[in-house]
Amino acid sequence: MSGVSEDFVRIFDTTLRDGEQSPGCSMTTPQKLTIARALSELGVDVIEAGFAAASPDDFAAVQAIAREARGPRVAALARCQRNDIERAAAALEPAEKGRIHVFIATSDIHLAHKLRMSRAEALDAAAAGVELARQYCDDVEFSAEDASRSDPAYLADVFSAAIEAGARTLNVPDTVGYAVPEEYGALFKYLSEHVRGIEKAILSCHCHDDLGMAVANSLAAVQNGARQVECTINGIGERAGNAALEEIVMALRTRAPFYGVGTRVNTKRLYPTSRQLVAVTGSAVARNKAIIGENAFAHESGIHQHGMLRNRETYEIMSPDDVGVSRSQLVLGKHSGRAALSDRLRELGFALDESALNQAFAHFKSLADKKKEVFDADLEAIALGQTGNEQGPWRLLALQIQGAIGRDAVPSASVRLAHEDGRVVQEAAVGDGPVHAIFAAIERATGTAVTLRQFQVRALTTGEDAQGEARVEIEADGREYRGRAVSTDILEASALALVEVINRIERRRALQASAGASEEAVA
């Protein structure tokens, strides 16, 4: 391990520099300032604000952040070239705490083809770059670009020269995301044993995600002595991105006994910072992204939801509150069970007894088979159906519509209904419109003629698979009846609403008939 007195992992955030190198993520100076403020609140140790020599705008952004940031150190990147270093120094001039970050590649492939330098020339350029930077700034970081594909012995020599020239942070980038954890960790161990003067410096890791191992590699580096991790919010960065800051921080925190070293980040700011970056760049994160993705604390399956309701630690290794997410979510869908359904219904104010819950559950499952997600409004509709509606005698088994579309269309509907006395009746009818045809077919099948007074449909929920509600007002036997039903298919909802009314009419008739029969018996 490098010789530093305080043992914690410094979080070097490079969202505004390497993160901005992510295609589609470039930011204006005001936007960078917004993110820099969020990073300060988050409590990162270093904000890499940009590459001052890249453009006047980059210079202005680094300068603005240097002027404003109090707390985190502000870094600016520079090649081992006089102009780059002087531009970085000028932009950092107003900083309370600045850092010039100089770099040069050390792998043979970069030396031969990109820089066209010998190993000795690159070593000299590194030392000269650090020395020049030190003339402007006490805090100088040196990065050996493509370190993970460099000859370790040569790399140790370059780092030794950088320390001698005054660098106090040595960064070991896995520039092309080629490393694997065991190998990358071993490189840190090797460097801590072979770099001369290493006790004066902090070793830093900087990983790219080309093979999806940026975070694993960073953690392997920490295990082998790295005390600075370079990373970005949401893992944005060149190509497949950089190691995700939120994942590193929460891995170190959640597995604290394993790693034995933590960060100073205020983890409750992780989610808000992530959202701010999405708002600024317009670059969304995947729903299943660890820590800050929409699904990171959402549980959909019944067995998990049941466990969560008993004790959240059954299925959550972190508390959502710790990362700034308000609460875990039990998403009701086709894999959910009774425990989650009854819990949500209780939250919505419906206390169903066991049999009502069983019926609501059956309704819920058949709805969930049709919809991706069942929303609160869907549940309210289900609960109202269960608590407010009487059952039978008719049940709609099937509904088919034909010829409902087009100017000359003659809509026809066929329905199949089951009666509680065991009959199954099938009928068809045509109508002026599909609803008219459905109603005519149902009247025929049930043998109950009704007069439609009012018919209304409306969307209860949003989205392609929204729930629609149908309401009917019917006149029959000199009385008014109202029916209501909900379905993802508005024609089905219309049919169900009418069946509900017809059931009520029949029940009333049956009640009157039995009352009449007992009066006769008494007489």
Ligand SMILES: CC(=O)SCCNC(=O)CCNC(=O)[C@H](O)C(C)(C)COP(=O)(O)OP(=O)(O)OC[C@H]1O[C@@H](n2cnc3c(N)ncnc32)[C@H](O)[C@@H]1OP(=O)(O)O
């Ligand atoms: C791994 C990384 O993330 S590295 C950082 C990447 N970030 C950036 O590139 C920032 C944005 N870049 C830019 O705006 C431009 O590339 C500039 C302004 C920096 C340079 O532009 P140009 O002068 O036109 O050079 P260009 O980009 O075409 O080529 C890079 C030059 O820098 C040289 N170079 C590359 N790295 C280094 C280094 N660390 N030290 C010294 N020279 C370097 C290359 O050999 C090449 O030199 P050459 O033109 O003599 O062949």
Ligand SMILES: CC(C)C(=O)C(=O)O
């Ligand atoms: C400039 C360095 C630190 C870099 O971004 C890389 O090598 O990936």
Ligand SMILES: [Mg+2]
């Ligand atoms: Mg990088």
